[in-house]
Amino acid sequence: xxxxxxxxxxxxxxxxxxxxxxxxxDLGNIRRMEDAGASAMVMYxxxxxxxxxxxxxxxxYLSYGAESFAEAxxxxxxxxxxxxxxxxxxxxxxxxxEAVDIPIIGSLNGVSTGGWVEYARKIEExxxxxxELNIYYIPTDLNxxxxxxxxxxxxxxxDVKNVVSIPVAMKLSPYFSATANMAHRLAEGGAxxxxxxxxxxxxxxxxxxxxxxxxxxxxxxxxxxxxxxxIAILYGRVPVDFAITxxxxxxxxxxxxxxxxxxxxxxxxxxxxxxxxxxxxxxxxMVQWMEEYEYESVAQMQGSMSQKNVSEPAAFERANxxxxxxSWRTEPGGKLI
Numbered sequence: 001x002x003x004x005x006x007x008x009x010x011x012x013x014x015x016x017x018x019x020x021x022x023x024x025x026d027l028g029n030i031r032r033m034e035d036a037g038a039s040a041m042v043m044y045x046x047x048x049x050x051x052x053x054x055x056x057x058x059x060x061y062l063s064y065g066a067e068s069f070a071e072a073x074x075x076x077x078x079x080x081x082x083x084x085x086x087x088x089x090x091x092x093x094x095x096x097x098e099a100v101d102i103p104i105i106g107s108l109n110g111v112s113t114g115g116w117v118e119y120a121r122k123i124e125e126x127x128x129x130x131x132e133l134n135i136y137y138i139p140t141d142l143n144x145x146x147x148x149x150x151x152x153x154x155x156x157x158x159d160v161k162n163v164v165s166i167p168v169a170m171k172l173s174p175y176f177s178a179t180a181n182m183a184h185r186l187a188e189g190g191a192x193x194x195x196x197x198x199x200x201x202x203x204x205x206x207x208x209x210x211x212x213x214x215x216x217x218x219x220x221x222x223x224x225x226x227x228x229x230x231i232a233i234l235y236g237r238v239p240v241d242f243a244i245t246x247x248x249x250x251x252x253x254x255x256x257x258x259x260x261x262x263x264x265x266x267x268x269x270x271x272x273x274x275x276x277x278x279x280x281x282x283x284x285x286m287v288q289w290m291e292e293y294e295y296e297s298v299a300q301m302q303g304s305m306s307q308k309n310v311s312e313p314a315a316f317e318r319a320n321x322x323x324x325x326x327s328w329r330t331e332p333g334g335k336l337i
Contacts, residue, residue: 001287002297005039007241007263008130008167008192010103012039014286015258015298016279019195019245019266020045020107020134029276030096036279040103042132042266043096046089048110051119086119093126103129105169110156111137117156121163130167133160134198137173146177153182154189161190169193169243173200174226183238193241194234195266196227218269223247228260235261235306251285258298259305 003014020042023029030041096104106123108131110116120131135156139149153170160168168190174197176182183194204215224247231242244257245266254265270278295301307313 001290002299003283003286005263005298005302007040007243008169010040010129010167012103012264013037014039014283015254015262015264016283017042017105017243017264017266018271018279019268020132021268021272023268023271023276024096025092027092027095027099031099032276033271033279034100034102036276037283038102038279040105040129040264041096041100042105043089043093043107043128045107045109045134046086046119046123048108048116051086051116086122090122090126093123093128097127105130105132107132107134108160109134109136111135111152117159118163120160120168124164124166128166130169130192131160131164132169132171132195133157134171135173136198136200138200150176150182150185154185157186157189157191167192169195169241171195171198171245173198174230175200179230180234180237183234183240187238187240191240193243193263194238195243195245196230197246199223199246218272219247219249220269221247221249221253224253224256228256231257231262232260232306232310235303236308251282251289254282254286255289255301256305259301259303261303261306263302 005012005015007017014037016038017040018024018033018038022044023033024041024044033041093104093106104127106120106126106128108117108120108123123131133156135153137149137152153172157168157170170186170191170193172179172182172186172194186194199219201214201216203212205211206213224244227244227246231244235242241263242261243264243266244260244262248254248257248265248267249270257265290296290301303309
């Protein structure tokens with residue numbers, strides 16, 4: 001059975017790629033994911049805030065005591081042992097490249113252009129095979145327009161493409177008012193792939209202490225339908241590779257993503273819930289399904305259920321919404337039949 005696929009120009013042995021998560025902070029986990037069958041790995045994200053913090057800390061140490069006597073030089077930390085987040089991240093990419101044979105994809109998480117995008121070049125120099133840009137931005141300013149938000153994405157992509165030669169994937173949120181147009185503009189701007197979709201973690205209220213608190217909720221199966229729909233709509237119309245993420249937990253969900261048009265299926269929550277060996281189990285299940293339904297390769301199914309290839313393209317648009325609502329039936333008491 002031929003499970004091979006390609007993603008951003010990389011030849012992969014299968015479509016299963018663990019997405020950015022704390023799992024890749026541990027080199028042993030990276031090895032275990034390769035052993036379980038992962039075809040590539042997206043490293044945990046390096047955040048813009050970490051890079052800015054490093055810059056501020058370095059400026060503090062270099063300027064502190066500068067007007068004092070020469071003995072003040074003893075205040076300075078040993079630059080060789082002064083460890084900061086970004087340097088650790090770059091070193092982890094180098095270690096991962098030495099430890100495994102699968103492609104390593106770096107991940108940058110930020111919202112603005114500026115000096116921090118230079119770390120894209122450093123990630124490339126550290127040996128990353130590709131780079132994923134995860135722009136996590138929530139526009140709360142009442143004066144910020146949708147066009148300004150869209151331009152921010154395009155500017156970051158442009159600045160990163162100017163400093164790297166490795167492929168660049170854009171991980172998007174599902175909240176654009178014109179998703180298809182945005183995908184088209186990103187492709188024109190040089191994106192090699194679109195990863196659909198980013199999950200925005202939402203705050204919660206602690207009613208005991210009357211505080212706003214962070215709440216991490218792992219993805220669930222029902223979240224798959226949104227990226228599934230958009231990949232199916234965009235496949236064959238926007239000239240980039242697609243990665244499906246959010247809600248990928250089972251063999252069936254991987255297969256659905258491929259049939260919509262994805263080149264790879266990215267997962268994290270399933271591995272955090274049920275362990276790294278799930279990768280191998282899903283791959284075995286894919287082979288069994290493909291044998292049962294007489295598929296010879298992953299390439300044979302990719303895009304086969306996309307909007308341009310199905311018999312009822314309107315199923316992905318408003319017509320299907322109307323059809324679904326009209327199909328609901330309830331009992332006299334209001335219970336759904």
